Amino acid sequence: MKIALVNANTIQPPLSPIGLLYLAAHLKAKSITVEIFDLCLETDIPAVLDRLAQGRPDLIGVSIRNIDSTQMKLDHYFLPGTLEIIKSLRLRCPRTPLVLGGAGFSLAPFDIMELSGADYGVVGEGERALHELAVRLSGNQDVSPVASLVYRDTQGRWHLNPPRNSDERWLEELPFQDLEAVNYRHYYESGGMASLQTKRGCALGCAYCTYPLIEGRSYRLLSPRRIVDEMEAFVDRGFTYFHFSDSVFNVPREHALAVCRQIIARALPVKWHAYMSPRGLDDEMAECLAAAGNDGVPLGIDSCSARMLQALGKDFGPPDIERAAAACRKQGLEFSFNILFGAPGETMNTAEESLRAIDDWRPTAAFLTQGIRIYRGTPLHQRLISEGKLDASMRLLEPHYYLSEELPPDFSDRIRAYALSRDFVYSDANAKSPSTNAEIVKLYRRGFRGPCWRVLRELSVS
Ligand code: B12
Ligand code: SF4
Incomplete structure (x- = not known):
């Protein structure tokens, strides 16, 4: 065959x-x-x-x-x-x-x-x-x-047929990625990173999110030994900058700590970043991340308003975000807030709460996105149908977005003005996308490495 x-x-x-x-x-x-x-x-x-x-x-x-x-x-x-x-x-x-x-x-x-x-x-x-x-x-x-x-x-x-997800025993035996099957060096040099996973699945159920649909709703954790063995195989070939493509790296918390400790124990010369949750990102976690070569913490918080976090189905609140920001700052870790405006119930007031929190908690960077892509099978999809805001027969293959009808018509102008008046804030109304922009290849080819806010900062000065 x-x-x-x-x-x-x-x-x-x-x-x-x-x-x-x-x-x-x-x-x-x-x-x-x-x-x-x-x-x-x-x-x-x-x-x-x-x-x-x-x-x-x-x-x-x-x-x-x-x-x-x-x-x-x-x-x-x-x-x-x-x-x-x-x-x-x-x-x-x-x-x-x-x-x-x-x-x-x-x-x-x-x-x-x-x-x-x-x-x-x-x-x-x-x-x-x-x-x-x-x-x-x-x-x-x-x-x-x-x-x-x-x-x-x-x-x-x-x-x-009903999808069958891996279990941990099976995943542990999965051979390492076949790096010889493609020109991996080209990917590393032009794409700026090597990719690894520490787990599959996400057990949370955020309103709009597709990850549990794709990867399954239960965590299947790879052992820290297996993960760092694969990391070492990359390092042996000269690939030392990584992205962990997990749903969320630091959930479950103990597993993330164990992965970091394994990297620290082997004293690998690596740098990496990965999406994180503010929940459980305390001083201990931040210290461990920093010691393990973490090069930036993108926090997928979506909002800083307690009401919106609840509407989005998040398992954390504003105090968790504030604590995570403080813990990262204390360890000298750069971190970003990724904000997604427009979920059901979003008003100018809840949006302003997020903007104020950005000014107060001062992340290294903030990314502001408006409108939520609706996918079949998500809680948001079901909610919009039950509220009569979406026709159940819509196939939603072509991109279709929801933006709260409670937002005023000049909402986009407000976001643009806010972003333009702060050099650390990027909005979808005026920024480049660092993951779909061919210009950025030149930067990576010059040996530049780092999370997307550093890429955008570098582009604006070069
Ligand atoms: C990590 C991630 C990123 C990281 C990637 C970092 C890196 N170094 O790889 C970053 C942030 C850079 C990123 C960027 C983008 N991403 Co992204 N990303 C993901 C995420 C979370 C995981 C993907 C992954 O690596 N999975 C791990 C591997 C092992 O799984 P896999 O690739 O799915 O492969 C398995 C199966 O799919 C299957 N399979 C794969 N191919 C094939 C082929 C055959 C024949 C078969 C049988 C099976 C099969 O078997 C594989 C092994 O089990 C997914 C969401 C998710 N949970 O899947 C979104 C996701 C793939 N991304 C998405 C998008 C849209 C993007 C961007 C376009 C966003 C943007 N506007 O910039 C860019 C595109 C960049 C690019 N060049 O492609 C969407 C795609 C859906 C869509 N609507 O198109 C997803 C699904 C998230 C979402 N919104 O729902 N992404
Ligand atoms: S947004 Fe993150 S935490 Fe929430 S369901 Fe999706 S992957 Fe899981």
Whole structure:
């Protein structure tokens, strides 16, 4: 069995395809031949697709990470470009089974199956489902029992088998990412970081969030030893700046502390950043983060108003944010507030509360985003339907945003003016996006490393 995996994510700066690198490692360990066709690093995409077809794979897998930018003010719909790629593959390999997967795909599997004309899809984690699908296809067996699989029945109707998430024992045995399957050095030098995970899943249920839908609602923790062994394998190849792509790095708290202590014990020359919650980010945690090479703490707080935090389903309140800010400052850790305006119930007063808190608690940077992308299956989706604000039949594949109707028409002007009058505040109305901006590649190639606020600061002076 020979599988061709396609990385269809061409956004710059390039992000190493961590999901595909785990898939490739898992499949190779099961003696399956795998080749990654990486469209992110190629300029002549038709030539890569020709090469793929000439190799006559038995199965083609396309990874769909992003369908859109998820930012109302910097709206970009990436899916049509990916569908074109799938169409081109279909033309070149009309008889080869084609399977889709990835975080973006998992958010709208049926719609994307319809539009793409693919044969199968995998929702959520892909390693075991893709392996089982490959084995069954090569033995001409029925594929309908494969967990997490989207497939058509004999009447042509789409089905999704209940997703099966990994358990900790299985995850612990998962081989390290297959760094040889792509040009990892290019990713590191042009994208500025290597990617790792310390866990999969998120057990919290914030109103708008898709992560539990993609990764599962329970935490599956990797052991600190396993995580730092993989980190060391990167360091041995000269990759020393990391991003932990967890839902939230410091939840559960004890696990995060144990990971930091393991990095400290091995005295690795690493720097890293990761999304964090203010909950439990006290002096002990901040001290441990600093000693383990943390290079910045992006706090995904969404609001500083107690009322809005409750409406968003957050498990922390303003006092936790204030405590986390103080703990980071004490340890000399840079930190940011990521604020998301416009959830149901947001008024000018609650928005002003957040703006005042930014001035009072003075993060290194604050990122202000307006409008919330609505995804099917989230608590926000259900709430808007039950309040009669959203038609339940809307497919929501094309980006659709909610902005509280209680906000005044000049809200956006207020946010823009606030951001422009403070050099540490960036708003979606006037800032570049550091993760979808090709200009930033030049910075990384010069050896610059750091969290997004340092990238933006550097851009404004260079
Ligand atoms: C960490 C993260 C980031 C970090 C990445 C840092 C890094 N070094 O990698 C940062 C902050 C930079 C980032 C940026 C962006 N991100 Co982001 N990110 C994530 C996050 C939280 C985790 C992704 C991850 O690494 N997962 C770990 C790996 C192991 O899992 P995986 O990639 O999903 O792969 C598994 C499965 O999907 C599956 N699979 C994958 N491919 C395939 C292929 C086949 C054939 C099969 C069968 C299975 C399969 O198997 C894999 C292994 O189990 C997800 C949300 C989430 N929880 O998934 C959002 C997410 C992917 N991001 C999203 C977006 C929108 C973006 C941005 C466009 C935001 C922006 N406007 O700037 C940019 C895009 C940057 C880029 N170049 O692509 C969206 C995408 C959905 C959408 N609407 O399009 C998500 C889902 C979050 C959301 N809003 O819901 N992101
Ligand atoms: S916003 Fe963060 S903490 Fe809340 S559900 Fe999503 S990943 Fe979990």
